[in-house]
Amino acid sequence: xxxxxxxxxxxxxxxxxxxxxxxxxxxxxxxxxxxxxxxxxxxxxxxxxxxxxxxxxxxxxxxxxxxxxxxxxxxxxxxxxxxxxxxxxxxxxxxxxxxxxxxxxxxxxxxxxxxxxxxxxxxxxxxxxxxxxxxxxxxxxxxxxxxxxxxxxxxxxxxxxxxxxxxxxxxxxxxxxxxxxxxxxxxxxxxxxxxxxxxxxxxxxxxxxxxxxxxxxxxxxxxxxxxxxxxxxxxxxxxxxxxxxxxxxxxxxxxxxxxxxxxxxxxxxxxxxxxxxxxxxxxxxxxxxxxxxxxxxxxxxxxxxxxxxxxxxxxxxxxxxxxxxxxxxxxxxxxxxxxxxxxxxxxxxxxxxxxxxxxxxxxxxxxxxxxxxxxxxxxxxxxxxxxxxxxxxxxxxxxxxx
Numbered sequence: 001x002x003x004x005x006x007x008x009x010x011x012x013x014x015x016x017x018x019x020x021x022x023x024x025x026x027x028x029x030x031x032x033x034x035x036x037x038x039x040x041x042x043x044x045x046x047x048x049x050x051x052x053x054x055x056x057x058x059x060x061x062x063x064x065x066x067x068x069x070x071x072x073x074x075x076x077x078x079x080x081x082x083x084x085x086x087x088x089x090x091x092x093x094x095x096x097x098x099x100x101x102x103x104x105x106x107x108x109x110x111x112x113x114x115x116x117x118x119x120x121x122x123x124x125x126x127x128x129x130x131x132x133x134x135x136x137x138x139x140x141x142x143x144x145x146x147x148x149x150x151x152x153x154x155x156x157x158x159x160x161x162x163x164x165x166x167x168x169x170x171x172x173x174x175x176x177x178x179x180x181x182x183x184x185x186x187x188x189x190x191x192x193x194x195x196x197x198x199x200x201x202x203x204x205x206x207x208x209x210x211x212x213x214x215x216x217x218x219x220x221x222x223x224x225x226x227x228x229x230x231x232x233x234x235x236x237x238x239x240x241x242x243x244x245x246x247x248x249x250x251x252x253x254x255x256x257x258x259x260x261x262x263x264x265x266x267x268x269x270x271x272x273x274x275x276x277x278x279x280x281x282x283x284x285x286x287x288x289x290x291x292x293x294x295x296x297x298x299x300x301x302x303x304x305x306x307x308x309x310x311x312x313x314x315x316x317x318x319x320x321x322x323x324x325x326x327x328x329x330x331x332x333x334x335x336x337x338x339x340x341x342x343x344x345x346x347x348x349x350x351x352x353x354x355x356x357x358x359x360x361x362x363x364x365x366x367x368x369x370x371x372x373x374x375x376x377x378x379x380x381x382x383x384x385x386x387x388x389x390x391x392x393x394x395x396x397x398x399x400x401x402x
Contacts, residue, residue: 002022002023003020003021003022003026003028003061004061005060005061007020008020008028008036008056008061011030013030013031013032013033013034014032015032016032017029017030017031017032018030022061022064022065022068024040024065024068024069024072025040025041025042025068026038026039026040026053026064026065026068027039027040027041028056028064035055036055036056036057037052037054037055037056038052038053038054038055038056038059038064038067039051039052039053040053040067040068040071040081042071042072042075042081044075044080044081044082045080049080049082051071051081051082051085053067053068054067098139098140098141098178098183099136099137099138099139099140100131100132100135100136100137100138100139100140100143100174101127101132101136101137103140103174103177103178103181103183104127104131104132104136104174105124106177106181107173107174107177107178108120108123108124108127110177111173114266114267115267115272116267116268119267123170126163126166126167126170127167127170130151130154130155130163130167131151131167131170131171134147134150134151134154135147135148135150135151140174140175140178140183140184141183141184141185143175143184143188144188145188145189145191145192147188148168148171148188148189149192149197151167151171152164152167152168152171152194152197152198153197155167156198156199161198161199164194164198165194165198168189168194168198169189169194171189172187172189172190175187175188175189175190208328208329208330208332208333208334208336208337209325209328209329209333209337210337211337211340211341211344214337214341214388214391215391215392215394217323217325217329218238218388218391218392219392220323220324221234221235221238221323222235222392224319224322224323226319226322227304228289228293229290229293229294229301229311230311230315230316230319231319232286232289232290232293233247233248233301233311233315233316234316234319234320235286236283236286236287236290237316237331237334238334238388239280239282239283239286239381239384239385239388240262240277240279240283240381241334241335241337241338241339241355241356242264242275242277242335242357243270243331243332243335243357244313244316244331244332245268245270245313246264246268246269246270246275247301247316247331248301248310248311248312248313248315248316249268249299249310250262250264250299250300250301250310251298251299251300252291252296252297252298252299252300253298255279255287257279257284257287260278260279260280260284260378261276261277261278261279262276262277262279263275263276263277264276264277269357270357271357271358273357275357276371276374276377277355277381278374278377278378278381278382279381280381280382280384280385280386281382281385282385282386282388282389283381283385287300301315316331317330317331335356338352338356338384339352339356341384341387342380342384345383345387347380348373348376350373351373351376351377351380352380354372354373354377355377355380355381
């Protein structure tokens with residue numbers, strides 16, 4: 001006789017399991033602890049087998065019969081329901097193991113070895129915030145261009161165009177890693193370009209003064225009454241025109257005072273290749289002053305809050321604000337001024353661009369190119385420092401005569 005919900009509910013557990021039989025081999029085992037287990041008895045390849053279908057009432061009588069019928073359909077096709085379930089479970093497990101998130105984390109672990117910890121953590125955080133919630137659970141074999149673009153467009157929608165582009169490129173690296181390790185056969189990121197789907201970002205022109213305003217700025221920097229290390233940081237930036245991040249993260253181990261060079265390692269450079277900054281006599285003098293204030297510890301410009309961190313990115317910017325240059329000058333502006341004036345003075349474009357570390361170089365040429373034209377660049381950097389000194393002297397002289 002077929003089971004009913006009333007019969008099931010009214011059957012009380014006893015000291016031994018009770019077997020309630022339905023049609024088609026479906027049974028419900030009522031255990032002494034009151035647990036009720038659905039089981040399906042069937043034969044496959046001449047052997048009697050048992051398949052678990054869950055517990056009652058989580059799996060209702062109706063649902064249990066549907067599962068029984070599905071198993072019977074598999075048997076009719078000469079498929080063992082128990083084996084089919086194991087294969088489905090294994091496939092699901094493999095899909096999770098080879099999910100985009102799992103593969104991306106494997107890639108990140110291998111990739112981060114040559115990167116700075118802060119940069120590596122920032123990239124992983126971007127994946128966790130922007131990419132994994134959208135496509136992280138998908139197997140890499142199921143990642144398509146539309147899926148990938150859906151994640152990227154979500155980033156673009158909040159106005160973060162540069163982050164969207166970088167996230168797209170990172171996803172492409174993950175998919176290449178998957179292909180290289182036999183986890184996928186195609187890279188959907190290679191089928192489209194960011195420019196095909198993302199709005200063009202407006203080029204940012206950093207605020208900077210013109211050459212005529214430079215002498216007054218240099219004089220104000222020398223007279224800056226804030227923190228001495230902030231004043232010295234601005235002086236060194238004017239002389240070396242490195243990026244703000246490269247300046248504030250400078251470590252004493254990077255400086256070869258006898259050779260008069262500052263060797264910035266690749267992991268601290270925007271282009272991820274090493275960079276040499278020839279040190280003028282004026283730069284050496286500033287470094288000697290910095291040494292007195294920073295104590296010659298690891299960082300040239302340690303944060304006032306301590307914790308072994310460098311000064312904030314905004315320290316120089318806020319100092320310029322205090323001197324009256326709000327919206328007129330930034331730390332990056334020193335690079336633009338130097339580039340303009342050096343070009344006007346006739347220095348070769350290649351020499352200037354190398355000193356600005358603008359060229360993106362591949363791994364093979366990086367070890368050579370960062371030292372290219374070093375003699376000429378050394379002469380150029382000393383001439384630049386002499387030019388700044390002359391400008392300040394001229395300004396001071398004109399002020400004295402007025």
